[in-house]
Amino acid sequence: MNYHGSDFYDRDENFARYMERRQAEENANDTLEKPVFQELLGSVAGLRILDVGCGDASYGRELLDRGCTAYLGLEGSGNMVTAAQKSLEGANGNVVRTWMEEWDYPHEAFDRVISRLAIHYVADLDRLLHNFFQTLTPDGKLIFSVEHPVITSTLQPSGIRTSWVVDHYFTEGYREQQWMGGTVYKYHRSIETYFLALQKAGFVVEHVRESKPLRTNFRQEETYQRRMRIPLFLFFSAKKRRERD
Template identity: 60%
Template sequence: MSERGSDFYDNDAVFQTYMERRQGQDNANDTLEKPVMLELIGDATGKSILDLGCGDARFATELLGEKHNGLSYTGIEGSTNMVQTARKTVQGLNARIEQSYLEDGTYPVDTYDLAISRLAIHYIEDINRLFHSIHGTLKKDGVFIFSVEHPVITSTLQPSGTRTNWIVDQYFVEGYREQQWLGGSVHKMHRSIESYYMALQNAGFRVEHLRESAPQRAYFVDEETYQRRQRIPLFLFLSARK
């Protein structure tokens, strides 16, 4: 594919819609995805952090803030709109933002204690190469934690944008699936849970945790939204150690 996943956010209308949605009450990122990521990360005190597909880098303010006290933060992001926003976000912090597609990023050897990626790797076709790069850039005992759209979701993407059912089909037929989302057309890579797991092992990682986005009532304002989120997993999380 000639277009990379992060290019989707350089459509200004899409970018604005996305940023507005992220502010919405009970949005899935804040109620389902971020709590699990924070739980898996645990104490980030004194750690040098690499964030792959960092978006607007709001997460940097939490990881480097009083709660986590991370040592330093490097974000890699391909979207120009996101990079411009991210650089404003991290002003005054021990952080830098590198504009690059993840496949083309700079991964210096034995540099980071913690590598994270939130909902970006499902845009990447060759995760084997990427995971090898991440393994190499981590220090000994470094940890890689990422979230992706759950394979149950990517296996049911429909080009029309109108989901008629949640029937998983062609699960083991991996490849890009087209989705109409936020007023634009985006391609996400569907792969099985097994493929994510094996890619980590093949890169030399020891997988420590596998999580799904089971909703926790405390993070929801609306009861109906909480009940709806129990129907199907939206996100998959894996944590692995070098």
């Protein structure tokens, strides 16, 4: 399929809708995804960070403000790259427009590789994880979030959901989704597949998380109750395997 995950974001109307929803009050990214991601990432002081599928790099700006020494974002969408350049203005951060599948990852150049909600757009997970492995320093860590497999296994009709039908869970591959007025193709894989792919690439998995909502992150009880129904995001953190592991 001649499709890249960024194609959706390069249609101006989709981009505008996405940015609006991304910044909406009590949005799922800020209430569910970011708190867990921060916990897994921990302190960034003195670290060189590669952010794969960095979007508008507002997170990169935040990481630089929190003391990371260098930040590089990889991003396939021109609209996002423009937004990222703006976010990183005047800071020690850069963004490169590239497909994450095709970038020439430098050897042992980063202390952390991070990726938030972008890897599920990529077909060849093994190759990507191999690249992450070799671009990390020996003490480096990989932290990423993806859309949860119970979500990618469902076809999602537009409108308000009353139920989620998990189906063909073990049939992995592209799933088409009508999303915010556009079509996206995401790569569905099981939790087990992510775990085994990390091991195969040479990583030791340290944490697996599922975006369980924390009441304190929600103003509205109703939103919290809704978020208790189904996991939206899946997270892994992993370090490089050494002889002693």
